[in-house]
Amino acid sequence: AQKITQTQPGMFVQEKEAVTLDCTYDTSDPSYGLFWYKQPSSGEMIFLIYQGSYDQQNATEGRYSLNFQKARKSANLVISASQLGDSAMYFCAMRVISNFGNEKLTFGTGTRLTIIP
Amino acid sequence: DAMVIQNPRYQVTQFGKPVTLSCSQTLNHNVMYWYQQKSSQAPKLLFHYYDKDFNNEADTPDNFQSRRPNTSFCFLDIRSPGLGDAAMYLCATTGTARDGYTFGSGTRLTVV
Numbered sequence: 492a493q494k495i496t497q498t499q500p501g502m503f504v505q506e507k508e509a510v511t512l513d514c515t516y517d518t519s520d521p522s523y524g525l526f527w528y529k530q531p532s533s534g535e536m537i538f539l540i541y542q543g544s545y546d547q548q549n550a551t552e553g554r555y556s557l558n559f560q561k562a563r564k565s566a567n568l569v570i571s572a573s574q575l576g577d578s579a580m581y582f583c584a585m586r587v588i589s590n591f592g593n594e595k596l597t598f599g600t601g602t603r604l605t606i607i608p
Numbered sequence: 609d610a611m612v613i614q615n616p617r618y619q620v621t622q623f624g625k626p627v628t629l630s631c632s633q634t635l636n637h638n639v640m641y642w643y644q645q646k647s648s649q650a651p652k653l654l655f656h657y658y659d660k661d662f663n664n665e666a667d668t669p670d671n672f673q674s675r676r677p678n679t680s681f682c683f684l685d686i687r688s689p690g691l692g693d694a695a696m697y698l699c700a701t702t703g704t705a706r707d708g709y710t711f712g713s714g715t716r717l718t719v720v
Contacts, residue, residue, distance in 0.1 A: 526708060534696050534716060536651070538708035582650060584709075593658045594702070595641065596709050598650040 493518045493587040497599035504573050505607050511558070512568040512602050514583030524586035525566040526596065527557065531579040542566055570604075578606045611635050614699050614712035621689050621719055629684040629715045631699030640682045641709070642674060643698040651698055657682060686717075694719045 494517045504510045516525065527539040542550045542557045550557040558567040570577055583599040612633045621627040633640065638659050643651035655664045657676045671693070673685040686693055699712045 528711075533713070534698075535713040536698060536700070536709075536711035538710070541708055593639065593656065593663060595653055595656060596700070596702075597653070600650050 493520070493585065493597060495583050495585050495597060495599035497583055497602050499602045500600075501603045501605070503605050503607055506575060507572055510570045510573050510577075510604065512570075512581050512583075512604065514566045514568065514599060516564050516566060516583075516585050518585065518587065520588060525557070525559070526584040526586070527555070527566075527568045528582045528584060529577075529579045530582060530601075536582075540568070573606050575606050575608060578604060580604075612699055612701055612710050612712035614697075614715050616715060617713060619715055619717050621686075621717065623690065623719055624688050627686050627689055627717070629686075629697050629717070631682045631684070631712055632680050633682075633699075633701045633710075634680070635701055635703060635710065636679060637701035637703050637710075638679070639702050640676065641700040641702075642682070642684050643700065645696040645698060645714075647695075654684070689717070689719045691719050693717065 496515045523544045525542045529537040529539055540550050540552045540555045540557050542559045549559050554571045556569045580601045580603050582601045584596045586594050587597050615630050641656040642654045644654050645651040653665050654668045654672055655674055671687050675683045696714045696716050698714045700709045702709045
């Protein structure tokens, strides 16, 4: 079965500190993709970062980096120098192949991050 | 600049009264998705289109239908909304994997 697990329902972090959001996954497909999305209270899903299963290096996008440990099946998101605007819900997601042979995105349960001034 | 546009942003409908949510995209992507997200939960895929091929998730209720008249537009029809259908409905498209899946701003549906 293909599954994404986020074990931290909520986190509180002091402004300017780094924060790590955990994500583990399970799939038997050798080719897969992992995503992180940010969802503020407005509801829109904002794409942050992507890691392909064959990528040799960990993905980075500005203050976001993905700590990809393939053998442990983990894809943790690291946010450096957190800001008040980082307060939001964060979802880890995995691209999986559906029964129809097409790809689709399946989500973890999310982590609500609150940045404290 | 918005590439995936959902209308309306907020929708209030009466119990049992059919409602249609719309989504349009300017990216010319083949694949479009509809997700349902209930409060404090992860988004759940309802169905998706690959071109005109419709793919329904096994656990999507028959009450939910979809239409895709062309590449740009996709509609979600809820034939008889119940209180349990109140949720955020998110439309998304995908191009290359590294571009990510692009989501619209969502339509927040309230059933009264």
